[in-house]
Amino acid sequence: MHLNLAQYSQEIYEFLSAETLEKIDYGILDLSNVCDLELREVLHFFEELLTMELKVNYMENSTGIFRVHTVDGGYCYREFGNVLEADSIDELRELVLSENRIWYVFDDLLSDEII
Numbered sequence: 001m002h003l004n005l006a007q008y009s010q011e012i013y014e015f016l017s018a019e020t021l022e023k024i025d026y027g028i029l030d031l032s033n034v035c036d037l038e039l040r041e042v043l044h045f046f047e048e049l050l051t052m053e054l055k056v057n058y059m060e061n062s063t064g065i066f067r068v069h070t071v072d073g074g075y076c077y078r079e080f081g082n083v084l085e086a087d088s089i090d091e092l093r094e095l096v097l098s099e100n101r102i103w104y105v106f107d108d109l110l111s112d113e114i115i
Contacts, residue, residue: 005042008038011043012043021066021104024054025054025104031044053066054106062110063089064106065110065114066104067079073087074088075092084099089114
């Protein structure tokens with residue numbers, strides 16, 4: 001089955017959010033209410049990608065913030081080859097949000113150490 005991702009670009013954009021990531025993190029994401037079966041399959045694909053990436057963040061991330069790492073006294077946000085850098089965590093947060101990317105704190109204890 002070939003999926004037409006462009007057909008669902010708005011739904012995908014809305015799905016790729018901190019709210020979705022939080023639901024994945026807490027195990028409460030429910031796509032059963034998505035009536036369009038092809039869209040549901042597309043969203044399941046993105047759910048799997050986010051789930052794997054979140055698991056990697058839990059294992060390898062020392063900041064407690066999804067996709068955020070410390071580098072040479074600053075901070076960077078890495079998303080599939082795209083890198084945003086800033087001198088402070090607040091500056092990075094604003095930059096990430098201004099580009100409509102996901103800002104999600106998955107470990108409050110770790111993130112409190114850098115904020």
